[in-house]
Amino acid sequence: MKQFNELLASCNETAFDLRFTKAKNWKLAEKNRLLVGFLPIYFPREIVCAVNGLAVGIMGAGDRKQIIKGDAFYQSYICHLPRGIIEMALDDNLNHFDGFVFPAICDCVRNLSGMFKILKKGKFQRYFDYPQNFDPSIGGIFYRTEMERMVNDMFNINGVKVTVEGLNKAIKLYNRNRKLIETIYDLRQEFPWRLSAVETYYILRAGLAIPVEEHNKVLEDVIEEISNERGEPMDNIRVVVSGSFCEQPPIGLIKSIEMSGCYIVDDDFMLGPRWIQGDVASDTDDPFGALTKAYLNQSTFSSAVYDVGNPKGKRLVELAKRRNADGVIFCAASFCDPALLDRPELQKECDAAGIPHINFQFHENTGQFKVIKEQAGTFSDSIKLWA
Amino acid sequence: MANPKEAIKEKSMVIQKDMLAKQFHELSKAKELGKKVVYTFVPGNLTELILAFDMLPVYPEINALQSGMRKRSGSYIKDAEKIGFSEDVCTYVKCDIGMMLNGNVGPTGEKLPDPDLLLLSYTGCFTFMKWFENLERLYPGVEIAMLHTPYQEDGRITEEQISYMVKQLKEDVIPKMEKVSGKKLDYDRLSKMLENSVKAENLWVKILESAKNKPSPIDSYFAGVYYMGPLNTAFRGTDIAVEYYTELYNEIQERISQGLLPINPEGEIKEERFRLVIEGPPNWTNFREFWKIFYDMGAVIVASTYTKVGGLYDHGFRHEPDKPLESLSKYCMGCYTNLNLPQRIDLIEHYIKEYSADGFLINSIKSCNSFSAGQLLIMREIEQRCSIAVGFIESDLVDPRYFSYANIKNRLESYFQMLEQRKIIMQQEGVPV
Ligand code: SF4
Ligand code: SF4
Numbered sequence: 001m002k003q004f005n006e007l008l009a010s011c012n013e014t015a016f017d018l019r020f021t022k023a024k025n026w027k028l029a030e031k032n033r034l035l036v037g038f039l040p041i042y043f044p045r046e047i048v049c050a051v052n053g054l055a056v057g058i059m060g061a062g063d064r065k066q067i068i069k070g071d072a073f074y075q076s077y078i079c080h081l082p083r084g085i086i087e088m089a090l091d092d093n094l095n096h097f098d099g100f101v102f103p104a105i106c107d108c109v110r111n112l113s114g115m116f117k118i119l120k121k122g123k124f125q126r127y128f129d130y131p132q133n134f135d136p137s138i139g140g141i142f143y144r145t146e147m148e149r150m151v152n153d154m155f156n157i158n159g160v161k162v163t164v165e166g167l168n169k170a171i172k173l174y175n176r177n178r179k180l181i182e183t184i185y186d187l188r189q190e191f192p193w194r195l196s197a198v199e200t201y202y203i204l205r206a207g208l209a210i211p212v213e214e215h216n217k218v219l220e221d222v223i224e225e226i227s228n229e230r231g232e233p234m235d236n237i238r239v240v241v242s243g244s245f246c247e248q249p250p251i252g253l254i255k256s257i258e259m260s261g262c263y264i265v266d267d268d269f270m271l272g273p274r275w276i277q278g279d280v281a282s283d284t285d286d287p288f289g290a291l292t293k294a295y296l297n298q299s300t301f302s303s304a305v306y307d308v309g310n311p312k313g314k315r316l317v318e319l320a321k322r323r324n325a326d327g328v329i330f331c332a333a334s335f336c337d338p339a340l341l342d343r344p345e346l347q348k349e350c351d352a353a354g355i356p357h358i359n360f361q362f363h364e365n366t367g368q369f370k371v372i373k374e375q376a377g378t379f380s381d382s383i384k385l386w387a
Numbered sequence: 388m389a390n391p392k393e394a395i396k397e398k399s400m401v402i403q404k405d406m407l408a409k410q411f412h413e414l415s416k417a418k419e420l421g422k423k424v425v426y427t428f429v430p431g432n433l434t435e436l437i438l439a440f441d442m443l444p445v446y447p448e449i450n451a452l453q454s455g456m457r458k459r460s461g462s463y464i465k466d467a468e469k470i471g472f473s474e475d476v477c478t479y480v481k482c483d484i485g486m487m488l489n490g491n492v493g494p495t496g497e498k499l500p501d502p503d504l505l506l507l508s509y510t511g512c513f514t515f516m517k518w519f520e521n522l523e524r525l526y527p528g529v530e531i532a533m534l535h536t537p538y539q540e541d542g543r544i545t546e547e548q549i550s551y552m553v554k555q556l557k558e559d560v561i562p563k564m565e566k567v568s569g570k571k572l573d574y575d576r577l578s579k580m581l582e583n584s585v586k587a588e589n590l591w592v593k594i595l596e597s598a599k600n601k602p603s604p605i606d607s608y609f610a611g612v613y614y615m616g617p618l619n620t621a622f623r624g625t626d627i628a629v630e631y632y633t634e635l636y637n638e639i640q641e642r643i644s645q646g647l648l649p650i651n652p653e654g655e656i657k658e659e660r661f662r663l664v665i666e667g668p669p670n671w672t673n674f675r676e677f678w679k680i681f682y683d684m685g686a687v688i689v690a691s692t693y694t695k696v697g698g699l700y701d702h703g704f705r706h707e708p709d710k711p712l713e714s715l716s717k718y719c720m721g722c723y724t725n726l727n728l729p730q731r732i733d734l735i736e737h738y739i740k741e742y743s744a745d746g747f748l749i750n751s752i753k754s755c756n757s758f759s760a761g762q763l764l765i766m767r768e769i770e771q772r773c774s775i776a777v778g779f780i781e782s783d784l785v786d787p788r789y790f791s792y793a794n795i796k797n798r799l800e801s802y803f804q805m806l807e808q809r810k811i812i813m814q815q816e817g818v819p820v
Contacts, residue, residue: 073763075781077475077753082760106513110538111761114728118764127727132516132535133555142537142551306507306516308523308531335475337756341517344471345524361473 004225007218008199015205016064018088023056023209024096032158037094038101039085039109040246041304042275043128044291047147049170049212051160056097057208057272060084063250063365065091073115079335080363081247082112089121098157099124101150103272105246105304106338124153132306134296143292167287173212175279180219181207182274185266187223189323192238192263193231195222198254204270205248234261237383240325241267242316242346243332243339245302247364256369257329261380265323268302275300303338312342313349320355326383329376330359356383399635403617406631408495410443410621415497417443423568426502426522430696431510431536431719435580435624435706436561440568444621445499447518451482453494455671455785463489464786477754478786480518487525502526504567506560508534511696511724512757532563536719542730544720552716578708580624585708588700590632591618595701597639598689599742602659604642606649608688609678612669619697651682660685661806664738666692666731666765667750667758670782673790677782680796684803690738692731695723702734724757732768739773746806748778753789776809778802 014022020035027033034053038045045055061067061084069090070083088094099122102113113127128146131139151162181204188195195203203222207215241257245268257264277298281290299305301315320328328350332339343359350357358379360372417424423442427433429449437444454460463485464478470488472481486492493499505522509515523531534555537548561572594614598607605611614635622628642648648656652675663681665688670677681688698704704721707714719725726734739747747769751759763779770777780798783789 073761075751075753075759075763078756078760104513104538107757108760110513111728111756113540114731115761115764117727117729118732118768127538127540129537129540131551132533133551133559135558138551138554138558139535142535142547145547145551303517306533306535307520308533332473337476337514338517340473340476341480341514341521343473345521347471348524361475 004221007221008202011202011206011218014209015202016062017209018061018064018093020056020093020096020209023054026054026211027096032160034099034154034158035097036099036101036154037097037122038128039103039105039112040081040272041103041105041302042272042299043101043103044147044295045212046167046170046174046280046287046291047151047162048154049173050162050167051151051154052158053098053154054211055101057205058085058088058094058100059205059208059248060364061088062248063252063367067365077335078108079247079333080365081333082108084364085112086115089116089119094121097122099126099153102127103304104129106336109246123157126150126153130295130304136293136296140292140296143295144288147288147291164285164287168282168284170212171280171282171287171290173216175282176216177207177212177219178274178276179279180216180223183223184219184226187226189265191226191229191233192236192265193233194226194229196231197258197264197267198251201251201254201269204273207273208270235384236261236263237326237380238263238265238324239327239329240265240316240320240323241269241329241331243330243336243343243359244269245271245339247333247336249331249362250364250366252369253331253362253366253372256373257331257376260373260377261384262329262376265325266319271300271302275302303342311345311349313346316346317349317353317355320350321353326356327379328355328357329379330357332359332361334361334363399631399638400613402627402631402634403613406617406622406627411493411495411497414443414445414493414499415495417500423503424500425504425506425564425567427506428508428510428515429619430512430722430724431508432619432697433506433508433534433560433715433719434621435577435584435711436564436572436715437506438621438624439573439577439580440564440570442504442564442568445502446620447483447522448479449620450486450493450499451479451785452671454482454486456674457494458672458787459486460672460785461787477514477518477756478783479754480514480521482785483518484521484525502529504563505529505531506534506564507531508536508719510536510719510722511538512755514757530563530567532560534560534719536725539720539726539730542727544717548720549713549716552719553712556712556715574711577711581706581708581711581714583626583629584624584706586629587618587623587632588698588705590629590636591615592701594632594636594639595690595694597643598687600643601662601743602646602648603662603687603689604639604647604649606651606682606688607694608665608669608691609651609674609681610649611688611691611694615694615697649682649687651678653679653682656682656685656687658685659687661746661803662687662689662742662744663746663748664688664690664735664742664744665748665750666735666762668693668696668752668755668784669750670752670790671785672783672787673792676792677790677795680799684799686803689742689744692723692735695734698722699734728761728765732765732772735765735769736772739769739775744775745810746776746778746802747773748780748802751779751781753781753783754786755784776802776806
C-alpha cells in the first residue's frame with residue numbers, strides 16, 4: 001500500500017511538473033534523443049517514439065502557475081489554455097524541447113502554432129491537420145503526408161530514419177498502453193471506489209511526460225493494485241464527464257464532483273492517449289498505413305472530428321450506457337467553441353435517451369468550487385431520489 | 388439636372404441593391420422555380436461551381452450579418468442560447484440558428500428556402516464545421532458534402548494539399564452536386580464563369596489599390612465591405628458582377644479625377660486626416676455609428692484584412708479557367724483566415740507600407756477566435772516592425788451586448804489624438820507626413 005501511495009505521489013508530481021524534468025532527463029541521458037511537445041488532443045506519438053524521441057503532452061499550466069505574460073497575449077474572451085502555454089514558453093519551461101505539434105482542434109491552437117513560430121520556440125512548430133475526409137485514397141493520403149512531414153522535421157534534427165521495425169515496435173508499445181488504460185477504466189467501471197477519478201487522472205497525465213515503456217509499467221502496477229479490494233464503496237451515482245478534452249479542469253473540480261457523490265466512470269480529460277479504439281496493426285510492412293487506417297476507422301468520437309454519419313451524441317449515449325452511467329456532466333472550458341458548440345446536440349441526445357445531465361464551465365485555474373459542488377451534489381441527490 | 392455627385396454615388400449601389408433584391412426574391416421562389424438550394428460559407432466558397440449547376444447559394448454568415456444590421460440578431464442570439472448554446476461561443480452561429488428557429492426569414496423579409504445540399508467548405512475557421520454539424524441536425528436527411536481545406540501551416544500551399552482538395556472535389560463534392568442538381572457538371576460552363584471571375588477580380592484589385600492615392604477615393608473597410616459583397620458571395624463568375632465592378636471602378640476613377648474623398652452615409656469626408664490599416668471584421672449591429680466615429684474624425688481606412696476573407700486577389704491570386712478545380716482549391720486555401728500568423732503579419736506590414744498608413748488598428752471580435760487569437764502578438768510585431776501607432780478596440784460581429792459605443796468612442800478618440808500628436812512631432816522634425 002505504501003508503495004502504491006508512493007507511485008500515486010510520483011504520478012501526481014510528474015503529471016504537474018511544468019518543467020518536464022523527467023522528460024528532459026530522459027533526453028539528456030543519451031545522444032540523439034528528441035523531445036517533441038504536443039498539445040491536446042490526439043497525436044500519433046508512435047512516430048516520435050520510432051525516431052528515438054519522446055512525445056510530451058503539454059496540457060496547459062492549469063492552476064499551477066501564475067499567468068502574467070500570457071494574459072498580455074490573449075483577450076479576456078479567449079480560453080485559458082493557450083495563455084498558460086505561452087507563459088510556459090516565455091518562462092523557459094519548454095526549453096530542451098526540439099519541436100512542437102499543434103493538433104487541429106480549434107483556431108486558438110491553430111493560431112498558437114503561428115505564435116510559436118514568431119516567438120521562435122523549438123526547431124519546428126507544426127500545426128498537425130487531420131483529414132475530415134475518411135476515404136483512404138483521399139483523407140488517408142493527406143494524413144500520411146502530415147505524419148511524413150513530422151518525421152522529416154525530426155530527421156532534420158537527429159538524423160534518425162524511421163524503419164518498419166522501429167515503427168511497428170512503437171505501435172506495439174502504444175497498443176499496450178491503450179489496452180492497459182482501458183483495463184483500468186473497465187475495472188473502475190465495476191469498482192469505482194478502488195481508484196478515484198483524481199488518482200486515475202494523475203496516472204494518465206503522468207503518461208504524457210514519460211517514455212511509454214515506463215508508463216506501461218506504472219499502469220501494470222496500478223492494475224495489480226486495483227484488482228484487489230481498495231477503498232470503500234459509497235452510495236454514489238455514476239457519471240460520465242464530457243467536454244474537458246483540451247483545457248483541463250483543475251484537480252479541485254474533479255475532486256468536487258467526486259466528493260459531491262459522483263463516481264466518474266468515464267471522461268474525456270485525457271482523450272488523446274485513448275483516441276484510437278482497439279489495436280493498431282503492428283506487424284505490417286506499412287506501419288504508416290496502419291496508423292492511417294486506425295485514424296480513419298478507429299477514432300473515438302470527438303469535437304475535433306466531423307461526425308456526419310456517426311453522430312457524437314449517439315456515441316456519447318452509447319458510452320454512458322456501456323459504462324452503466326446514471327448521468328452525464330457536461331464540463332467544458334469557458335470560451336471553448338468546439339466543446340460548447342457540441343453541447344446542445346449532446347444534451348438533446350441524452351434527453352432522448354432519458355439520461356439526466358447537468359453542465360458547467362470552468363477555467364483551468366478556477367479556484368472556487370462551491371457552486372459546482374452544490375450543483376453536482378443536487379444532481380447526485382436527485383438521481384438517487386428519482387431512482 | 389441631377390447632382391453629379393449623387394449620380395456617381397448611386398449607380399453601382401443601385402446595381403448592387405438590385406442584384407441582392409433579385410437574389411433573395413429568386414431564393415424565396417426557389418422551390419416553385421425548381422431550383423436547388425445550397426447552403427455554404429463565404430470564405431473559400433465555390434460559387435462558380437454552384438452556379439454552374441444552376442443551383443442557388445445561401446451564405447449563413449451573410450444572413451447573420453444582415454440580421455445584425457437589421458437589429459434582429461440580439462433576439463436571435465438569445466433564442467439560440469435558450470436552446471442550450473453558451474454565451475461564450477461564436478455569435479454568427481447563434482444568430483443563424485436563432486434566425487432558423489424564427490422561420491428563416493431573410494433580409495428582404497422573404498422566407499429563405501430550406502437547403503437541398505449542405506456544402507461545408509470550412510476555410511480558415513474551425514467553428515464552421517461545428518456550425519454545419521448543427522445545420523445538419525436542423526435539416527435532417529439533407530445531402531451533405533464536405534470540402535476540408537488544409538491550413539497554410541507552412542506559409543504556402545503545397546502540391547499535396549492541392550491534390551487532396553481536387554480529389555475531394557472530384558470524388559465527393561461534385562458527384563453530390565450532380566446528384567442533387569440532377570445535372571452533369573459542364574466544365575465549359577464552369578470555365579466561362581471563371582473567366583468572368585477573373586474580369587471582376589482584376590477590377591476589384593484596381594479598386595482596392597485606388598486607396599494608395601493620397602487622398603484615398605475610397606474607404607477600404609466600411610465601404611469596402613459593400614464593395615466586396617458581389618465578388619465574395621453569389622455573383623462571382625456572373626456577367627452582372629463584371630458589370631457591377633466596371634461601374635464601381637469607373638465611379639472611383641471619376642472620384643480620383645475630381646479629387647473627391649470617400650463617401651459615407653452622410654455625404655463625403657472633407658479632409659483625409661488619418662490613413663489607417665484595420666485588422667478584424669467590423670461590428671454589424673452598430674455599423675453606421677461605428678463608421679461615423681471614423682469619418683467624423685477624417686480617418687480613412689486605406690486597407691483592411693477583412694476584405695480579404697474572400698481571397699487575396701491583390702497578392703496575385705486569380706481563378707484559372709483552364710484549371711478550374713485546381714484554381715478553386717487554391718482559392719479556398721488562399722483566403723485571409725487560412726494564412727498562418729506570420730503571413731498575416733507580413734501582409735499587414737505590406738499594407739501599412741504600400742498604402743502609406745499613419746496607423747494600424749485592430750477591431751478584435753469576441754466571437755471569432757479565427758481572427759482574434761493571436762491579435763495581440765500581431766499588434767506588438769507590427770508596432771516593432773513599422774514604428775507605427777497601433778490601436779486596439781473590442782466589439783462583436785452581431786451580439787449587441789458587446790458593442791459599447793461610449794467605450795469604443797473614447798478609445799478611438801484617444802487613439803486619434805495620439806496620431807495627431809505624432810503628426811505634429813514628425814512635422815516639427817521635418818519628417819514628411
Ligand atoms: S480549450 Fe477549446 S477553445 Fe481553448 S484551445 Fe482548447 S479546444 Fe481550443
Ligand atoms: S469564428 Fe469567426 S470566422 Fe468562424 S464562423 Fe465565427 S465569426 Fe465566422
